[in-house]
Each structure stands twice: as C-alpha cells, then as structure tokens.
Amino acid sequence: MQTLSKKDKTEFNKLQKRLRREVGKAIADYNMIEDGDKVMVCLSGGKDSYTMLDILLGLQKSAPVNFELVAVNLDQKQPGFPEHVLPEYLQSLNVPYHILERDTYSIVQDMVPEGKTTCGICSRLRRGTLYAFAEQIQANKVALGHHRDDIIETLFLNMFYGGKLKAMPPKLLADSGRNILIRPMAYCQEEDIARYAEIKEFPIIPCNLCGSQDNLQRQAIKQMLKGWEKQQPGRSEIIFRAIQNVAPSQLADTRLFDFNALSINGIASLSIDDDGPLSPMKQTQVESWEPGTMN
Known part of the structure; x- marks a missing residue:
C-alpha cells in the first residue's frame, strides 16, 4: 500500500468506508450472501476483482452471517501472462484459492476473424469454465466484479445494439439454473474503485487479449456516459x-x-x-451489513 500523508490517509479512510458501505448495502438489498454460503470470488487480476476480494474479506470479519470465500482465477494461457503474480498475492493474504489453466486464448484466436473483437466469445468461454468449477467445489454463490458503471454501460449497449431494455442485475440465476451470480459492487463507482486499487497497489495484470481493441462498442458507450456526467454531474x-x-x-x-x-x-x-419505509426486517438487514463497527 502507498505511503500516504495525513490528509491523503483521511481521504483513503473515507473512500474505504464508502466502498464497504456500498457493498454492504448491495448485499443486504439483494440478499446476496446468507449464512453458510460458500462464495467463489472470480479474480481476473484487474482492479475491480482485486477490490471486490479486498472489500469482501473486510466485511467477512464483521458481517452478521458466516460465509466462506474462495478466490478463483482462470489462466487463459495468454502470451506473456505472469503466472506467478496471483498465487503470490493470494498466498500473502492466506486466502483459499484455485488457479484454473484452460487454453481459451487459442480457441478465441481460431474462432474470431482478424480485426473483430474477441470479448464476446472470450467472455462466454470464461463464464462456462468458472461456473462449472463453482459446482465442482460446491460454491453456491459466484461473485463477479462488475460495478455500477458496468451495469449502466450494459444497459445502453443492449438498447443501442441489441434492441433490449436490460442490464446486469446485482443477483442472477444463471441460465443453467445451477449457479447464483452476485455482483457485490453493483453500487460502487469505477472512479472510486480505480483510486482504491491505486492506493492499495494491487498487482494489476492487464488483459493483453483484448486490451488493444480501441473500437469496442463498450468504449463508445463509456465515452458517451463520461460526456453526459461532465455536462450534468450525478447523471449516472x-x-x-x-x-x-x-x-x-x-x-x-x-x-x-x-x-x-x-x-x-x-x-x-x-x-x-x-x-x-422499509419493513422492520428489511431495515435490520440493511443496517446489519453497515460497516460502522469495522476497524
């Protein structure tokens, strides 16, 4: 973690409390995590999944329910992928973890014509592998690192390019009917996550498979939303x-x-x-996930 000045440390504490509060509220609002759950945390090596794991580990210590966390990374055999980074990081946290090795990179390269975006097929292959592994280790919840900006971008992607009014729900039963997917950071802003990851100095692993594809539809939507937010702060x-x-x-x-x-x-x-007003039971659920008693 970065060495911070007194002022920056104060700002970081506020940021951390805000992220924990937002994650806790999302979990309570959608009943994402229940007593006895085994949550498989999908860790890609990006800022979002690192932050999700970090926040969930913090909440686990003071949550009103007992639940288990297992970190899982899918090594897709991309050229130059630093295989040592995630195991070393997870070992330092003393977190149970699994590294799955699947050469989806070659499959994507064979299936996608040159010049076309690879994210669609890559995402489907990744999801299928991870969901099957969740069943194998008997994890009844699969945590994904999507945040509020991802959800909004997906809404417009589906409207503009798919003719559908849908986004990413905070909680979802997978098409197979065998996995419950949760997005604990559904209320968190990408800007906050990026700042948090920067200060925490997470060992970020870039996605070399698609990171150079600048003309993605999602990037166009992201720029549109940034423009709107600049014109009218709070629009997102x-x-x-x-x-x-x-x-x-x-x-x-x-x-x-x-x-x-x-x-x-x-x-x-x-x-x-x-x-x-919220029902008394619902209000209790929301308040119990508030991180006010955390260190």
Missing part, C-alpha cells in the same frame, strides 16, 4: 436509479403488462411512486 446515479424503478405499464412489453385487458374498470397497474 440517476440512470442507475431508473434501473431500480421500473414501471412496466409505462413501457410497451405485452409480456410484462396486460395492455389487452386494460380498461376503465379493468386491471390496475402497480404504482411504483410510493417510496414507503
């Missing part, structure tokens, strides 16, 4: 809030709302404008 937060406040009767999907049966004396739509 408002967009994310919209994902949490969906009104099916105000859209046009007949699978979500029965427009055919709608009449003056017909079906009543669900009002989402009532921001009533």
